Amino acid sequence: MAIKARLGKLSLPDNPEPFILEQLAVNAIEPLAVSMRHALHVYTLPDFHRDPFDRLLIAQAQLENLPIITADPQIASYPVEVVW
Template identity: 40%
Template sequence: MRLLLDTHALLWALLDPSRIPPATLDAVRAPSTELVVSAASAWEIATKHRLGKLDGARAVVLGYPDHLSRLRATELPVTGHHALVAGTLTWEHRDPFDRMIVAQAMIESIPVATGDRALAGFPGIHVVW
């Protein structure tokens, strides 16, 4: 199974796994799960850290590639196709990071690990949480 980690799921998997529901955490930790992280998550983490909105994210920003490796996660690059779909989604949600993750989940047909109700309510994606 492939699983795309939403940004908060990535941070919690790294910094506070107890915040992830046990069944989802089992899926994240399962050797058979191919974890995928959007490049948009790196952008979101760095941006929110710079703005002072993410306490404790400094270590994640400084060691991002190592943290992904520790989780056995691969990075999903943002393509022009992803960007065009994210920008044209008919969805009132304005968060550019969430829009990108939804677009990538749709295009790549990857379920998303997220507790974000806005994402969970978007038609066309499968949420694991």
């Protein structure tokens, strides 16, 4: 989120931490830590998407059976549920 905000692709308050913490609570979202299992799963993914961070999100979604909220059409090339 911070990278997207710095690139002008996401609008966040000047101090985003309180906003993000509030949104996590309001929407009952629990952060998911990156595990070694997630990192190693990235190696098994086909090269449809070249962004390493997006590939890590795909690995987490696959292993944890979670949807990905994104407008990135390349992510839909993987067997994950895409919401947007």
